[in-house]
Structures are given as C-alpha cells and as structure tokens.
Amino acid sequence: MDRAVTSGDDGRPEGERDDAAILDAFRERQRVAIAEALIELVRNSGFSAVNVSDLARAVGMSRKTFYKYFASIEAALIYTQKMILTGMRTEREPRQESGLDRFMGQLRQVKDFAVDHPERMIFVSFFDFAVKNYIPASDREEYNIFTVHLIDDSIMALLQGQEDGSIDPELPAFETTIASTNAVLGLAQRCLNGPVIANDTRLLTQLIDTELNAWEAALAAKNS
Incomplete structure (x- = not known):
C-alpha cells in the first residue's frame, strides 16, 4: 500500500x-x-x-x-576530538548554587571524565600535541572557535560568581576560565600519559583534587 x-x-x-x-x-x-x-x-x-x-x-x-x-583522516580526527570535548563539558541543572560552586563543578567534570574515560583523555593529548598544529588552517580556525564556545558556560558561571560575591570580582573572566580549564585538563593529560599514575586511580584523583582545591582558593572572593 x-x-x-x-x-x-x-x-x-x-x-x-x-x-x-x-x-x-x-x-x-x-x-x-x-x-x-x-x-x-x-x-x-x-x-x-x-x-x-x-x-x-x-x-x-x-x-x-x-x-x-x-574527506580525510584529519577530518575524522577533528570530529573525534569535538565528540570527546563535547561529552566532557555538560552544563549542570538546576543552577540553584553559587557561581563558585557552579564553576568548580564544571572543572570537576574534567576530573570525573579523566577517571571514567582515560582512553578519551589520552586521545585529547594525542590530538593536542600531535595533530592540532598540522591540520589545515581553515579547519584549525573553525576548531579554535569551537573550543572557545565550549567554555561559554564556565565563563557565565564565573561572572555569576562575581555578581553573587562568591568569586573575586577583580579576576578577568575569559583569561581565568582559560587558565583554570587548561591547568586541570593539562594535569589530567600528563597523569594519564605516565604509566605509574595512569594505573593508580586513587593517586590520579588526589593529584587533580589538589589542583582543583588550589583553584577554588584562588577564585574565592577575599571577603567570603
């Protein structure tokens, strides 16, 4: 029919x-x-x-x-990297928390992702250090725009914290978000590419938690 x-x-x-x-x-x-x-x-x-x-x-x-x-192996690599990074950063709901708690929650997603999906974090390292600088300029520009948009929620959380008094209002939002995200992500990558730490989940968690605690102290408003 x-x-x-x-x-x-x-x-x-x-x-x-x-x-x-x-x-x-x-x-x-x-x-x-x-x-x-x-x-x-x-x-x-x-x-x-x-x-x-x-x-x-x-x-x-x-x-x-x-x-x-x-169209190419480079296109497959870029697609895979985007898939991983998108899965790593997900905005949490509801948002009934301070900006600092919301911002730190997003940073902790990086730690959770590293512990739960080490093979994906290893791929991110591979892409960052062996692929990114060799992809065509037009693709690299589009990829850079994509990564900047990935941290939009974190920037909004930091601005929320500066408005609600939980985050130091003197900190530049974009630069601070980039620095903290890269620090936690970079630490996770280095740890997982070392055979000793990569096979010790407890030590991996402790090391990243130490980094997270340092950032939380640095971000907190001085009068809080």
Missing part, C-alpha cells in the same frame, strides 16, 4: 523527509563508530601514525566507504 504524501515546511513530501532523517542518523552512527575505533587505535598504538587503512579495517569497512563519511 502506498504511503500518503504530505508536504512539510521545506516543500518535500513527508516520506522523503523521514527517509532523509533515517539516512542522516545512519551516517552519524557510522561517523561515531569510526571515532570510537580511532580512540582505540590511539590508545593501543600510542602516538604512532594513524592511517585510513588501519582505521577502516578496525571499523570493518573499506577505504572507499570511509571516505563517504570523512
């Missing part, structure tokens, strides 16, 4: 729009599968070169099929 044909706001029949949505969802699942395989390859091979042939083989597809989803 033929499907009834109705049109949506874009002028296409509803059936066509449904088919397009199904195809888009399938393509996104394939991209995620490639990204997950890429994370595993980096974890298993360290900072050695990752190539399309090995990646396609790990996913169970041909090189030709890989290029249906990504």
